[in-house]
Amino acid sequence: GDSVTQMEGPVTLSEEAFLTINCTYTATGYPSLFWYVQYPGEGLQLLLKATKADDKGSNKGFEATYRKETTSFHLEKGSVQVSDSAVYFCALKTRQGGSEKLVFGKGTKLTVNP
Amino acid sequence: DAGVIQSPRHEVTEMGQEVTLRCKPISGHDYLFWYRQTMMRGLELLIYFNNNVPIDDSGMPEDRFSAKMPNASFSTLKIQPSEPRDSAVYFCASSEVTGKGGNQPQHFGDGTRLSIL
Numbered sequence: 001g002d003s004v005t006q007m008e009g010p011v012t013l014s015e016e017a018f019l020t021i022n023c024t025y026t027a028t029g030y031p032s033l034f035w036y037v038q039y040p041g042e043g044l045q046l047l048l049k050a051t052k053a054d055d056k057g058s059n060k061g062f063e064a065t066y067r068k069e070t071t072s073f074h075l076e077k078g079s080v081q082v083s084d085s086a087v088y089f090c091a092l093k094t095r096q097g098g099s100e101k102l103v104f105g106k107g108t109k110l111t112v113n114p
Numbered sequence: 115d116a117g118v119i120q121s122p123r124h125e126v127t128e129m130g131q132e133v134t135l136r137c138k139p140i141s142g143h144d145y146l147f148w149y150r151q152t153m154m155r156g157l158e159l160l161i162y163f164n165n166n167v168p169i170d171d172s173g174m175p176e177d178r179f180s181a182k183m184p185n186a187s188f189s190t191l192k193i194q195p196s197e198p199r200d201s202a203v204y205f206c207a208s209s210e211v212t213g214k215g216g217n218q219p220q221h222f223g224d225g226t227r228l229s230i231l
Contacts, residue, residue: 034219043118043205043222044157089157100145100209101170102220106156 002027006090006105013080013112021075021108023064023090031092033057033066033073034102038087047075047088080112116140118223120206126229132194135226137206138187147220148181148191149205157205163189196230203227 007022025031032051036044048057053068062077073090090105119138127133139146147162161171166183174181178197183189193200207220 041224043207043224044220045222046219049219100147100162100164101159102147104157 002031002092002094002103004090004092004103004105006088006108008106008108009087010109010111013110015082015112015114016079017112019075019077019080019084019110021088021090021110023073023075023105025071025073025090025092027071027092027094027103029094030068031094033064034091034093035062035064035073035075036089036091036104038089038107040086044089080110082112082114085110085112118206118208118221120204120223120226122226123224124227124229126231127196128231129197130195132192133196133200133228133230135191135204135206135228137189137191137223139189139206139208140221141187142210143208143221144211145209145220146183146189147207147209148189149207149222151203151205151225152201160191198230201228201230 003026005024034049035047037047038044048059050057050066053066056065064073064075066073087107087109089107091102093102121136145164148160149157150160151157158173160173161181162169163183179193181191203225205222205225207222209220210218
């Protein structure tokens with residue numbers, strides 16, 4: 001079945017450091033890919049998405065590029081801030097059968113220290 | 115705009131009791147999802163509805179769990195009888211119809227933190 005694998009955390013960085021959170025997927029067909037972010041005590045929020053190969057999603061300084069050849073969707077940010085501390089989830093949605101199910105990775109906790 | 119509203123935010127009860135979690139989706143959204151989040155298993159989809167009809171309940175762990183959506187603005191997730199292993203954060207999410215580009219994001223509520231003693 002479809003699955004998402006993302007790097008295990010926790011990840012701890014200093015402010016202004018470069019961030020990469022790796023995400024790879026297994027899916028039949030051509031899924032849409034998402035990154036969601038969960039701040040403490042809150043639900044998940046969509047951070048960015050990409051719907052086809054070579055698309056780049058971006059938001060709030062975060063970027064991720066849909067790489068079909070490596071089945072990856074790594075999340076990057078050039079300079080993290082303390083306010084970026086959260087749990088980040090990679091997810092996919094397959095288009096087969098008209099399903100609306102999102103398949104999530106296990107999440108990566110990011111802590112940014114001042 | 116009001117987001118997805120869940121109640122209660124916290125629930126503590128003794129095992130064997132019935133627990134009812136409530137969700138109000140965003141107005142106009144056609145899909146409603148119930149998730150469970152634990153440290154061990156991460157985020158699991160339990161069930162989702164389209165236009166108030168259950169579409170996929172394959173994630174519901176066992177018969178003790180049931181979900182209903184009597185109308186477009188309300189859904190419940192019920193656990194009867196509850197057990198300590200049901201302790202988790204339960205999220206409700208909603209999204210618009212697929213037809214609008216096919217990739218509408220899911221909007222999550224803030225969750226219900228459930229503790230079964």
